[in-house]
Amino acid sequence: MRLISAAVATLALTVGAQVATAAPVELKFSHVVAENTPKGQMATKFRDLVAERLGGKVEVKVYPNSQLFGDNKVLEAMLLGDVQMAAPSLSKFNKYTTALQIFDLPFLFKDMAAVEKFQQGPAGQKLLGSLEKKGLVGLGYLHNGMKQLSASDPLRVPADAAGKKFRIMASDVLSAQFEALDAVPLKKPFSEVFTLLQTRAIDGQENTWSNIYSKKFFEVQPFITESNHGVLDYLVVTSKEFWMGLDDSTRTELKKALDEAIAYGNKVAGDKAEEDKKAIAESGRSEVLSLTDAERQQWVEAMKPVWKQFEGEIGADLIEAAVQSNN
Ligand code: SIN
DSSP: OHHHHHHHHHHHHHHHHHHHHOOOEEEEEEOSSOTTSHHHHHHHHHHHHHHHHHTTTEEEEEEOTTSSOOTTTHHHHHHTTSOOEEOOBGGGGTTTOSGGGGGGSTTOOSSHHHHHHHHHSHHHHHHTTTTGGGTEEEEEEEEEEEOEEEESSOOSSGGGGTTOEEEEOSOHHHHHHHHTTTOEEEEOOGGGHHHHHHTTSSSEEEEOHHHHHHTTGGGSOSEEEOOOOSEEEEEEEEEHHHHHTSOHHHHHHHHHHHHHHHHHHHHHHHHHHHHHHHHHHHHSSSEEEOOOHHHHHHHHHHHTHHHHHHHHHHOHHHHHHHHHTTO
16 A cells, blocks of 8 residues: 555656646747847747746747748748748748738838728738648738838839849749839848848849838948838748647637737837838938829839739739728
8 A cells, every 4th residue: 555655656746747847838930130120029029928928838939130040941941840930021922822912012002001901801811811721820910011112223213223133022923013114123032132232233122111221221222212112011920730739728828919919019110110211311321212293103103014914813802902991
């Protein structure tokens, strides 16, 4: 009898020790931008909220600045289980779905309020599931902002871009957008853009104020045209395997923390678009060019034929839903 009690006690101690030392689930969050950007700050906020609420159960580790994976590799790595969360720009899912190409259509959304309305409406919410067949789960949209054109020469009208090389994200719509200007689009990872611009291997690029500022593109691009011609937003993604492998309450808590972190990131995005534009204008390194209505109309006319080119892949109904979000 004494022997049995001793064995039970030993077993209880062993199990207790195992429970006490169970390692937290590691959640690696990889991204390519600086920590002081909307995405960088959202990721940090998420890490902190999870530490506060799920400390000991889940540990979020954030890897900024393409430290862990660049945007051309992160989704493959996620499917292999090497990273659990990322928020690539919506333009970087081209290999996985054509549905998200809607966000790349030039001059589709008049401002970020229209983008938000579309994303939160039924069509935008349905798109969150567009990666499911590929084993990825869209957890939510995050804003960065409207894109501007930067270049080594002033770009006032579309003819100024003709023959020039522009770095683009890996999106066929963006490729078509620059081809419509008779320019040369080059798909390159974000981590290479500064050097390509600095060495004049390319003439220009398109990006948001916060990316142009935080990655110092403005120091090597003497002209930035305030074109607001497209949107650069993100999709926070995880793999189905990781997400469904969590217990229900952990998954619910993580989603809650993520939603709060996204709301925070969206606020940062709004503030930074203003602040970083101002900082660039005041730096004296780059001239910010405003377009007249007539000049802007020329860009619209040059780029908008791209819509028709991709209507078959994206769907006329979806494009119409996005157009309606401008009202
Ligand atoms: C990002 O904001 O994540 C990068 C955007 C880019 O590749 O230009």
